[in-house]
Amino acid sequence: MMYWLSVLIFLPLSGALLIVLAWHNNVVMARRAALLFSAAELLIALGLWWFANPGSDGYMYIVRASWIPSMGIQFLLGMDGLSLLLVLLTALLIPIAILVSWHSIKLHWPVFAALLLATEAGIMGVFLALDLILFYVFWELMLVPMYFLIGIWGHERRLYAAYKFFLFTLTGSLLMLVSILGLYFIHGEQTGTYTFDYFALLHTDLPDNTGMWLMLGFFAAFAVKIPVFPVHSWLPDAHTEAPTAGSIILAGLLLKTGAYGLLRFCLPLFPEDSLEFAPFAMALGVVGILYGAFLALVQEDLKRLIAYSSISHLGFVVLGIYAWNQESLHGAMILILAHGITTSAMFAIVGMLEERSHTRLLSRMGGLLLPMPRLGTMLLLFTLSAMGMPGLANFVGEFLVLAGVYQISASFAIAGAMGIVAGAIYLLWMYQRAMLGEVNESPAWRDLDLRELSVLAILTILVLWLGLYPAPFLDYLQNPTDTIIELNTVVITGTEDASH
Amino acid sequence: MIPLSHSLIIAALLFTLGLLIIMLRRELLFILMGLEVMFNGAALTAIAAGQYWTNADGQVLTIFLTVVTAAELAIALILVWLVFERLNTTRADNLKLLKDNIDRGPP
Amino acid sequence: MNQLLWLIPGAPILSALIIVLLGGFLRYRHIAVLASCAAAAAFLTVLLAWLNGAANAQPLQQTVYTWVAVGDWRPTVGLMLDRISLVMVSVVSGVGLLIHLYSIAFMAKDNDYRRYYFFLNLFLGGMLLLVLADNLLLLYLGWELVGLCSFALIGFWYRDPVRASAGRKAFITTRIGDLSLALGIFLLFSQFNTLSLPVLFDAISEQWQPNSQLAAITAFMIFAGAVGKSAQIPLQVWLPDAMAGPSPVSALIHAATMVTAGVYLIARMHPLFELTPLVQWTVAAIGAVTILYGASSALAQNDLKRVLAYSTISQIGYMFLALGCGAYAFALFHLVTHAFFKSLLFLTAGAIIQANNHEHDIHRLGSHGGHSLLMHGCFLVGAASLAGIPVITAGFYSKEAILTTVWPASTGQLLWVIAALGTLVTSIYIFRTYFLLFQNSQKAVSISPVNRMMVWPLFILALLSITAGFVEFPAGWPGPQLWSTWLENEFGTATHPPLATVYVLQLIASLLPLLGAGIAFLLVRREKTGYRLPLSDFLRDGWKFDATYKIVLVGGYFRLAHFFKLIESLLIDAMLHKMTRGYKVFATYCRTGFEYGVLNRGLNGLLSGLRFGHAQLSTAQNGLLNRYALMICAGAVFLLGYWLW
Amino acid sequence: MYEIIFYLTAAVTVLAAGSILIVRNPIHAALYLVIALLALALLFFLLGAPLLAALQVMIYAGAIMVLFLFLIMVMNLRPTQEQLPFLSAGWKVPAFLALILWLELLVLFFGLLPEPADETITVIEPKVVGESLFGPYLLVVEAAAILLLAALIAVLYLSRKKRL
Missing domain, CATH: 1.20.120.1200 (NADH-ubiquinone/plastoquinone oxidoreductase chain 6, subunit NuoJ)
Known part of the structure; x- marks a missing residue:
């Protein structure tokens, strides 16, 4: 049963290799093979889900193999509820990205498919790796194909965007690498066993200031990926210039790796320092929420607008993570999923619009509901989800986050809630400008075809499911949340003990 | 009885003659022949030494030497043929493509 | 019966689902009938509840499923039908059914019927969910759902940018209120760790002292949410614009049901409000101000539907006034009668407007002349009920009940005077409209006969607008007081002043509508000669609220956004560019200074040296095979000699 | 003799x-x-x-x-027309x-x-040589075989008119 985790990682890799080797100039077969591989991946993920027990303690699946024993590096994969849901999300979004790119990618389909699959492998690895070096390897592995996806298939300023993306994320991850090594040596000196094992490193006693610095190293990497307010500048460019599939992966998955990193590594490895840091992080989250919402209002480019809305939404995630209680953590995790689905769908829709009209500018749209009622309805649904309409996915997350944050700090909660109103403003304004009013120009608008409709229908079902009946998902999150909350209480009781 | 040293002297003579051929003759075929002579000088050494110590290893070595010579010669001859075909000469002096030319400068 | 509760909101929602999924295969008639059947199913279920004695028994409850599960907190999709919700459910499903029937004929010519019925059904479901919810989270879901449907239906004719903007405005304005409601919910949750209403009420009354600050803040936040939804000052600006939607929508959403959700919410949360007199007084004060605001603004309107919209604002002000004075039962009473007569007015207006090529201006509608007798009669009944013509109209009874209970409240006299003044103005504006509309109606017979399907709902509503009041006679009258006694368990009894005072007050309040009708008659005669009210521009623009908001809030907001954009481009992007440029300058310096000056020169020297050596040595590389062999030989000689020596 | x-x-x-x-x-x-x-x-x-x-x-x-x-x-x-070694100038060295x-x-x-x-x-008999060849030197024999094969392939390749 356990080796399926490795299959999750190596299946897409081998798929990528196979496509490049076997069908490097056969577009039709490459497409089909890519879809097949990603579908197989999805099936495996669903199977893991089916056999997983939400109530079980700790990790449901673990794979442990020796890799470079001389340095204490293992091939250590593990899946708990959080990883499971994110793996599911990944396995779901990759076929969708492939389907969305079906006709819109004109150049080098086989290479494109291979890069997509390689990215999938990297992301899967990030969500599963529990050895810090392994994690770092996957963290970089997903970066490289992404760089090419943006740099080759992007729009006009793709090279600039790709560079920016690469430089920002690489800087962050190098800081993380330094922190990983620091942690490794400190742990090694204390216990005599040099290892990158996550479970071993969990209970490392860190000297006073060192812990904070190491935590900040991790935080830097994750903050860039999320992205948190001052280091968000790569995101709008990367989103705007990336091809549709790239945007979907960026917004739907890559940003989530940052949040996942915070939950999996930053908080558990450095509970005291994270707790100390929490107010700053929450403030950054709030600033991100409002700042993203403001900037989204005045964007002309639809993709850029959604990119800024992502900054705003991910602000909620950061806020929820650092509020560090039952509701907010659940909320942040659900919001990660919800945002992944919603934003992917919105990017897919923008991609479809762009395929038809070759523009993403709001000023050149208008009245599109008339020629494309299905597309308009779908966009409305996902717009509503993005602005936190109850009954749709994002609401559950945002509500839980704010309910949790309120118990920590009312003012942060109020500011965050204002972000929801701001979200309604810019999203409705966007929807009105794109879809309502008179038809502005008329390229040959055609409504969604079956492929596009089925892609969006899948996402619609998920959005409704997550919004109306999130309980099954929340069940899987109970254990990870409890683990993280325990850390918090340990810290608090620990300090109390110290003061007595 | 023939002392080992005599055999070795003969071998050395053969080797030296082969070397002289290589150094003095300009025709590729002659050079190859010189090479053969040198090989045979070496083979004689091996056999003489093997007999001296009553050991089969000398002969085994010679057999391998023969194999190597055969392989070498086959390739060398085809190369000579190619050279003749391309450049219409078998004069070693005319084959100076590897000569360094300072005026051309470094590549 | 408990198990059937889900059918009340479930039937319209399911029907909406069928329409959106399979609507492409259905024709207009099928969709319309399906939607109406769903509304009828909901209404019949409510009737069944009445017949089963829901009116007197314990509240009915049904838990459909667990919605969210976080630790011990498991809010459910749970429904609760007590007397308050029973009132609301009956009104919503009843009026909803009538308006669905009316829409069958009204929307027959529109191509977008599928979207219309989808949202109408969804709205009905959402509204019923709102009033049936047994926890605040589900209530919030319904609350937002009706806001969404309101948005979609206001902007139903989306190709007109003005209408589309009106929808957006409505949504965002109410969203500001919703924000406050959500914060109130968060506060309750952080205090009690539950959102279930019955549990919450017990907890509130047990744990919170009267006048406690926390209670006041919570109550105020919830009140602010109600203000947004119910279009009270200062969040009333969206409602007049909401008239851009089809008339049945205005009747259902923006008169009878959704806008009264705020009233329902406060009535529902009354244990909380009773703890904080200050907030209660605020509710009453806001209500009173809104009465005057709505009535005076309605006075100067020329658009038929806008008159009714401002009238709605004003009438909901009465309900808030009643809520603020603790007369929750009477607020609900007025809510019911208002639902009847205001839907009647809206539906009549819709029929008139549709018959006259979508002409909204009352002056021009009047000069057209041709309105059928039926329209005339229905509008007259509605207007009389709205004005509160004594004894014969339902509006009189509900308004009288409110006015009587306002007097003994704190600063009650002042509030009473304002409310009475409101009554007068209400009478003036509605009869002004009536006279302007129907002054020439004797000239012509009906030009476009009204569809049979549209007539029946009008009849029923007209009948209810007259008779609904008889369930509760004013204090001191010999008639039955079924309403207040029935709701006694929920709210307690409302106080009223001594009977002598009551009679005086009632007399004055009864005369005011008649007086108003007279004034309106004179006003209309003068208006025809070109007379305009003083301040009419100010009043017509709704006290300039819109313009002010547009400049201050909307303008400010956009300016702020642009400012942030500037910051983004100036600070962050520019900083990046500066860094890049600095890096480039440094690189250039390195190239010219270091690379050329130091490295290259040194390298060049080295290079020429090497070149020289090369020239000397390369004579050995002559490419002559024999020479190479010679050199090998020389090497061998050297080595052998070395070993030997 | x-x-x-x-x-x-x-x-x-x-x-x-x-x-x-x-x-x-x-x-x-x-x-x-x-x-x-x-x-x-x-x-x-x-x-x-x-x-x-x-x-x-x-x-x-x-x-x-x-x-x-x-x-x-x-x-x-x-x-050959070449100057024979003993008549040429460069023979002494x-x-x-x-x-x-x-x-x-x-x-x-x-x-x-x-x-x-x-x-x-x-006299060392061929048998002895053979035993030695297919005894301790078996691997070298194999290697020699491969060398011959390689030479064969190389020659075939070089003698082709159209090389890759």
């Missing part, structure tokens, strides 16, 4: 090899080479290595010489070097080798 034959054969060998150095005609040179190789085969036999003597005849005098002759024939080489080399070898052999203990010639 035995010794006489041996030295005579040795003289023939050396003379034949020396003749290669000075003849003009390639065919003649090839003939001299055959003579040298055959004489060498006799030397092998005299030294007690009959197998190798046979192999020498078969491989060198048989196969390799055919190759040489074949090539000379195909290239249609005339008697090589000859001198070769002489020194020969002397050095001479010194080496006489100075370092002990006197042979056994005077009789011991």
Whole structure:
């Protein structure tokens, strides 16, 4: 049963290799093979889900193999509820990205498919790796194909965007690498066993200031990926210039790796320092929420607008993570999923619009509901989800986050809630400008075809499911949340003990 | 009885003659022949030494030497043929493509 | 019966689902009938509840499923039908059914019927969910759902940018209120760790002292949410614009049901409000101000539907006034009668407007002349009920009940005077409209006969607008007081002043509508000669609220956004560019200074040296095979000699 | 007697090899080479290595010489016009070097080798050689086979008209 985790990682890799080797100039077969591989991946993920027990303690699946024993590096994969849901999300979004790119990618389909699959492998690895070096390897592995996806298939300023993306994320991850090594040596000196094992490193006693610095190293990497307010500048460019599939992966998955990193590594490895840091992080989250919402209002480019809305939404995630209680953590995790689905769908829709009209500018749209009622309805649904309409996915997350944050700090909660109103403003304004009013120009608008409709229908079902009946998902999150909350209480009781 | 040293002297003579051929003759075929002579000088050494110590290893070595010579010669001859075909000469002096030319400068 | 509760909101929602999924295969008639059947199913279920004695028994409850599960907190999709919700459910499903029937004929010519019925059904479901919810989270879901449907239906004719903007405005304005409601919910949750209403009420009354600050803040936040939804000052600006939607929508959403959700919410949360007199007084004060605001603004309107919209604002002000004075039962009473007569007015207006090529201006509608007798009669009944013509109209009874209970409240006299003044103005504006509309109606017979399907709902509503009041006679009258006694368990009894005072007050309040009708008659005669009210521009623009908001809030907001954009481009992007440029300058310096000056020169020297050596040595590389062999030989000689020596 | 034959054969060998150095005609040179190789085969036999003597005849005098002759024939080489070594200016240095080399070898052999203990010639049977070949040297035999195969492929490749 356990080796399926490795299959999750190596299946897409081998798929990528196979496509490049076997069908490097056969577009039709490459497409089909890519879809097949990603579908197989999805099936495996669903199977893991089916056999997983939400109530079980700790990790449901673990794979442990020796890799470079001389340095204490293992091939250590593990899946708990959080990883499971994110793996599911990944396995779901990759076929969708492939389907969305079906006709819109004109150049080098086989290479494109291979890069997509390689990215999938990297992301899967990030969500599963529990050895810090392994994690770092996957963290970089997903970066490289992404760089090419943006740099080759992007729009006009793709090279600039790709560079920016690469430089920002690489800087962050190098800081993380330094922190990983620091942690490794400190742990090694204390216990005599040099290892990158996550479970071993969990209970490392860190000297006073060192812990904070190491935590900040991790935080830097994750903050860039999320992205948190001052280091968000790569995101709008990367989103705007990336091809549709790239945007979907960026917004739907890559940003989530940052949040996942915070939950999996930053908080558990450095509970005291994270707790100390929490107010700053929450403030950054709030600033991100409002700042993203403001900037989204005045964007002309639809993709850029959604990119800024992502900054705003991910602000909620950061806020929820650092509020560090039952509701907010659940909320942040659900919001990660919800945002992944919603934003992917919105990017897919923008991609479809762009395929038809070759523009993403709001000023050149208008009245599109008339020629494309299905597309308009779908966009409305996902717009509503993005602005936190109850009954749709994002609401559950945002509500839980704010309910949790309120118990920590009312003012942060109020500011965050204002972000929801701001979200309604810019999203409705966007929807009105794109879809309502008179038809502005008329390229040959055609409504969604079956492929596009089925892609969006899948996402619609998920959005409704997550919004109306999130309980099954929340069940899987109970254990990870409890683990993280325990850390918090340990810290608090620990300090109390110290003061007595 | 023939002392080992005599055999070795003969071998050395053969080797030296082969070397002289290589150094003095300009025709590729002659050079190859010189090479053969040198090989045979070496083979004689091996056999003489093997007999001296009553050991089969000398002969085994010679057999391998023969194999190597055969392989070498086959390739060398085809190369000579190619050279003749391309450049219409078998004069070693005319084959100076590897000569360094300072005026051309470094590549 | 408990198990059937889900059918009340479930039937319209399911029907909406069928329409959106399979609507492409259905024709207009099928969709319309399906939607109406769903509304009828909901209404019949409510009737069944009445017949089963829901009116007197314990509240009915049904838990459909667990919605969210976080630790011990498991809010459910749970429904609760007590007397308050029973009132609301009956009104919503009843009026909803009538308006669905009316829409069958009204929307027959529109191509977008599928979207219309989808949202109408969804709205009905959402509204019923709102009033049936047994926890605040589900209530919030319904609350937002009706806001969404309101948005979609206001902007139903989306190709007109003005209408589309009106929808957006409505949504965002109410969203500001919703924000406050959500914060109130968060506060309750952080205090009690539950959102279930019955549990919450017990907890509130047990744990919170009267006048406690926390209670006041919570109550105020919830009140602010109600203000947004119910279009009270200062969040009333969206409602007049909401008239851009089809008339049945205005009747259902923006008169009878959704806008009264705020009233329902406060009535529902009354244990909380009773703890904080200050907030209660605020509710009453806001209500009173809104009465005057709505009535005076309605006075100067020329658009038929806008008159009714401002009238709605004003009438909901009465309900808030009643809520603020603790007369929750009477607020609900007025809510019911208002639902009847205001839907009647809206539906009549819709029929008139549709018959006259979508002409909204009352002056021009009047000069057209041709309105059928039926329209005339229905509008007259509605207007009389709205004005509160004594004894014969339902509006009189509900308004009288409110006015009587306002007097003994704190600063009650002042509030009473304002409310009475409101009554007068209400009478003036509605009869002004009536006279302007129907002054020439004797000239012509009906030009476009009204569809049979549209007539029946009008009849029923007209009948209810007259008779609904008889369930509760004013204090001191010999008639039955079924309403207040029935709701006694929920709210307690409302106080009223001594009977002598009551009679005086009632007399004055009864005369005011008649007086108003007279004034309106004179006003209309003068208006025809070109007379305009003083301040009419100010009043017509709704006290300039819109313009002010547009400049201050909307303008400010956009300016702020642009400012942030500037910051983004100036600070962050520019900083990046500066860094890049600095890096480039440094690189250039390195190239010219270091690379050329130091490295290259040194390298060049080295290079020429090497070149020289090369020239000397390369004579050995002559490419002559024999020479190479010679050199090998020389090497061998050297080595052998070395070993030997 | 035995010794006489041996030295005579040795003289023939050396003379034949020396003749290669000075003849003009390639065919003649090839003939001299055959003579040298055959004489060498006799030397092998005299030294007690009959197998190798046979192999020498078969491989060198048989196969390799055919190759040489074949090539000379195909290239249609005339008697060479080159200045013969003894008439050219550059012969002294090589000859001198070769002489020194020969002397050095001479010194080496006489100075370092002990006197042979056994005077009789011991014949090493082909069987012994074969056992040694397919015993301890089996792997080398395999390697030699591969080398031959590689040479074969290389030659085939080089002799193709259109190479990749």
